[in-house]
Amino acid sequence: MSSFLAAARSATEALRGLFPATPLQRNDHLSARYGAEIWLKREDLTPVRSYKLRGAFTAMQRVRATDPSQGHFVCASAGNHAQGMAYACRHFGVRGTIFMPVTTPQQKIDKTRMFGGESVEIRLVGDYFDRTLAAAQGFCGEAGARFLSPFDDEDVIQGQASVAVEILDQLPVAPDLVILPVGGGGLAAGVTGVFAESAPTTEFRFVEPLGGASLAAAAAAGEPVTLKRVNSFVDGAAVARIGERPFARLKGIAAKDIIAAPEDRICITMLEMLNVEGIVLEPAGALSVDALPELAGVIRGRTVVCVTSGGNFDFERLPEVRERAQRYAGLKKYFILRMPQRPGALREFLAMLGPDDDIARFEYLKKSARNFGSVLIGIETKAAANFADFTRKMEDAAFAYRDITDDEALAEFLV
Known part of the structure; x- marks a missing residue:
């Protein structure tokens, strides 16, 4: 047994004095959808609802073992x-x-x-x-004092590697594929390190937020690079620069094995897992499950493990998650409408809405001319295709409008 594998197993054993192995659960809903054996490694069920406890505990334990005075x-x-x-x-x-x-x-x-x-x-x-x-x-x-890095520390990486040790102990045979979320890279480095020695035929896919794709950037450059801009929505994985030590272990991975997950699509996954399965996942915790649609052709008939890395979700964010999910699915759009200032104009506009359309927001922004006013309107519908009929009706009636749903600057300011 190599020193890394031995260290990972030692870390796993030590963790048993703190909490039991997190469950590895077959998910019937996802397995049926993709025609695969899909298992969820429930890191959202640790005492702190994320895998981060593993690395922090392991690093702290080893520091104190070599330097008991460090308190x-x-x-x-x-x-x-x-x-x-x-x-x-x-x-x-x-x-x-x-x-x-x-x-x-x-x-x-x-x-x-x-x-x-x-x-x-x-x-x-x-x-x-x-x-x-x-x-x-x-x-x-x-x-x-001793600084404890969240991912760029060898002891932390070995602590996170305990996730892999548990997976291999919990399944009768090694999985065909493991899907891992990536932020700073500590979890991915630790898990791949264990599998490389214990189950080298297992494949991996690495999922990071589209607005924080530090692993893809490092893989392209051959070394860690600092992203100029990071979208912080997936706060558990939105890292501007992958760790030096984790990337040293991940350096050989292929670009095709790295998946960028759009932040708004992750919201759809979070809501589905909550509403269908009753599983609360934070944005980073949903990354591995969110990648499944992109891998549908790869995983059919295979055994797949998704690591759900955390469930620290503040339910005050639920309205934002729902909003993002609807917009990504094409079920909600925002328009700036140039509304004629004449009797019957509003009634005429409302008549354009279909039976499944609903006004979620209606606000006069300003009267831009004597005969027209600018209106911000948000519309929800039950099928994305309904918007084609709605916009056609506006054009036929010569209502000038602008779709601002995907205009980040305007949407952030107005919505």
Whole structure:
């Protein structure tokens, strides 16, 4: 057994003193849809509802084994890594200082404090993560504390590798394909490392958010690169630069095996898993399942494992998720309409709506001329094809309009 595989198995055994192996569940709904044996590795069911606890615990345990005097750990995180470290700090009875951006939702702050109790101190620094990270690392030097990286650390990678050890122990034979979410790369590096030695014929697909495709960028360049812009919606995986150590392990993967998941499509997957299966997934946690439609021709008749990496979803975001899902599915559109200022014009417009169309928003923006006014209108329907009939009716009636559904700047400002 290699040193990496041995370390991963050792980490797995140590974790059993903290929580049992997370379930590996066959999903009947997805298996029937794709004609495959689809299993979900439920990392959303750890004590902190994400796999991040594995790496944080493993790294902390090993630091203390080599340096028992180290009783102070620091991290910068606005989400799952913070909660995992807080939980581990309370378990080991050590001090933790967690730096979070000032803009972190109160719900995440409260959960981190709940998991850490009196063992952790939370410091809110910076509007953006890079300033938060700089403050955390600067504090480490001053306080003599140990910085705990969320993914760019060999012990963290080995801790995340325990996911693979459990999968192989839970299935009678190795799966044909494993679908992994990717952010900083720690989970992907750890899982592929174990399979490379224990089940080398297993294939992988790596899924990252379209607005944070740091693995694809690194694969194209041959080294980690920093993305100029990141869409933060998939907050558990929206990383501007994949970790150096994880990428060193992932460097040989083929570009065709990397899938970019559109943020709005992920919302459809989240809602389906919630409404059909009763499974609560955060955006990053839904990445592996979201890739299944793109892999339908590849997975038929095969055994597939999707790692659902986290379920820390704030239900206050549910309206936004529903909105994004409807727009991506073509069931909701926004228009700026040039409405004639004459009697009967509104009645004439309403008559254009079909029986399955519903007005979700109607707002006069301004009166642009004596005889016309600009109206923002949002319409929901039951079938995307209905919009073709609706816009045809507007054109036939000479109603001037502009579809702003996919105009990010306008939609963000007006909607």
